[in-house]
Amino acid sequence: MTTPPATPTWRIVEPPMPASLEDPDAWAYHGVAALERTAALADLGHDDFAPRAVDLLVAARHQEHLRRYRLVAVEERADGAPADGATADGATAEGVPDGAPRVVGYGSLSLPVTDNRHLAVVRVVVLPSHRRRGIGAALADRLRRVALTEGRSTLFAEVEFAVEPAEDALDALTPREGDGRVSADLPGMRFARRAGLGLEIVARRSVLDLPLPGDVVERFAAEAAARAGADYRVHTWQDPVPEAWAAQLAALEQRLSEDEPNGGLVLEAERWDAARIRVEEAKRSESGQGALFTVAEHVPTGTLAGMTMLVYSHDRPEITEQDSTVVLPEHRGHRLGMLLKAVNLREHARVRPATRRISTWNNETNAPMLAINDALGFRPAGGSAELQAPLADVVPLTER
Numbered sequence: 001m002t003t004p005p006a007t008p009t010w011r012i013v014e015p016p017m018p019a020s021l022e023d024p025d026a027w028a029y030h031g032v033a034a035l036e037r038t039a040a041l042a043d044l045g046h047d048d049f050a051p052r053a054v055d056l057l058v059a060a061r062h063q064e065h066l067r068r069y070r071l072v073a074v075e076e077r078a079d080g081a082p083a084d085g086a087t088a089d090g091a092t093a094e095g096v097p098d099g100a101p102r103v104v105g106y107g108s109l110s111l112p113v114t115d116n117r118h119l120a121v122v123r124v125v126v127l128p129s130h131r132r133r134g135i136g137a138a139l140a141d142r143l144r145r146v147a148l149t150e151g152r153s154t155l156f157a158e159v160e161f162a163v164e165p166a167e168d169a170l171d172a173l174t175p176r177e178g179d180g181r182v183s184a185d186l187p188g189m190r191f192a193r194r195a196g197l198g199l200e201i202v203a204r205r206s207v208l209d210l211p212l213p214g215d216v217v218e219r220f221a222a223e224a225a226a227r228a229g230a231d232y233r234v235h236t237w238q239d240p241v242p243e244a245w246a247a248q249l250a251a252l253e254q255r256l257s258e259d260e261p262n263g264g265l266v267l268e269a270e271r272w273d274a275a276r277i278r279v280e281e282a283k284r285s286e287s288g289q290g291a292l293f294t295v296a297e298h299v300p301t302g303t304l305a306g307m308t309m310l311v312y313s314h315d316r317p318e319i320t321e322q323d324s325t326v327v328l329p330e331h332r333g334h335r336l337g338m339l340l341k342a343v344n345l346r347e348h349a350r351v352r353p354a355t356r357r358i359s360t361w362n363n364e365t366n367a368p369m370l371a372i373n374d375a376l377g378f379r380p381a382g383g384s385a386e387l388q389a390p391l392a393d394v395v396p397l398t399e400r
């Protein structure tokens, strides 16, 4: 444990909104991306999901469904001027202009606007070299006040972890409802619980190592197709979503948010329409990402019974994320979940042969989805703890 310095050598600022990543005002976006990468490598052992500067900028540009409020903690030199933009290990972060402030902490508040208007999603991350100096607490308290001003009533946060503790580990913490464990000793868990947040869910991260051996996917696809029968026909595409399916795809996304087990989290169903599908697609396109979809059409009615999607960054060929998968209740029991995933994986192997791993997150209580993933060969690889508290009960961390 380090002793906090008597006077802070950092201060909190609202980052400017840059016109582009080449704009000198983009220093905070480059600095946050460098910080996120350093923290992810230290905390999780990989930076597969650390947001890049472009992801942060695209999220700032597209606030149609999620408003963002961001703060950065920047280091100051002894003379009071901000320090220049070097990363924790002393290297200059990619894209950080010379002389730009050095980002040592980052806080964001995400405020849903289309649905879940009671919710404020908070994220605080501090450079490992700068922890236990009160930076996280100062960021969290500022964000708490913004959430209150915005009239939100529930605060939600996630703490990611690399390894699930053993069942008999002294520090193992289990959600009130449901399965899964997280270590109560993680800095993020200590921090969040200190602020009064309670553990509601543990989501398991699962990883599928690629390429898959032999004909695994082909076999699962054929077995599932035989069970599903002639009433179902699959369609596969890469972005963009065909106009004919956009509204139905939105209905499936909405259904997923209605049906996904959420433990004790105070969550409303999301509201999706074709326009929201296009917003997500535009965000992917602007940040150099793409998605591969497989849907199941119920042939007698011409309607979609289910969908699955894989999302990836074109400049990171080695990794892909398994995003939403859903089958409508009236079409369950026909192996459509396996059919969709197996067909999409088969197509993924064709269009992204260099990919080495696919990650996905599922609530530990979502047995049907976990069973499909296990059968396909996904292995557990840590996860994320989801915490919440009524905003009125959240404890300020800097006021003791």
Ligand SMILES: CC(C)(COP(=O)(O)OP(=O)(O)OC[C@H]1O[C@@H](n2cnc3c(N)ncnc32)[C@H](O)[C@@H]1OP(=O)(O)O)[C@@H](O)C(=O)NCCC(=O)NCCS
Pocket: 039, 043, 122, 123, 124, 125, 126, 127, 130, 131, 132, 133, 134, 135, 136, 137, 138, 157, 158, 159, 160, 186, 187, 188, 189, 190, 191, 192, 194, 397
């Ligand atoms: C969690 C995190 C943001 C804390 O940042 P920080 O700047 O070190 O936090 P602070 O110094 O302001 O700590 C505030 C209080 O949180 C608790 N805390 C934070 N880290 C702790 C640790 N490693 N062990 C025990 N308590 C801890 C303490 O109560 C601390 O107060 P104290 O130092 O007076 O005892 C940082 O560890 C981090 O970036 N972790 C990875 C991302 C994450 O999990 N974020 C949390 C989810 S939003």
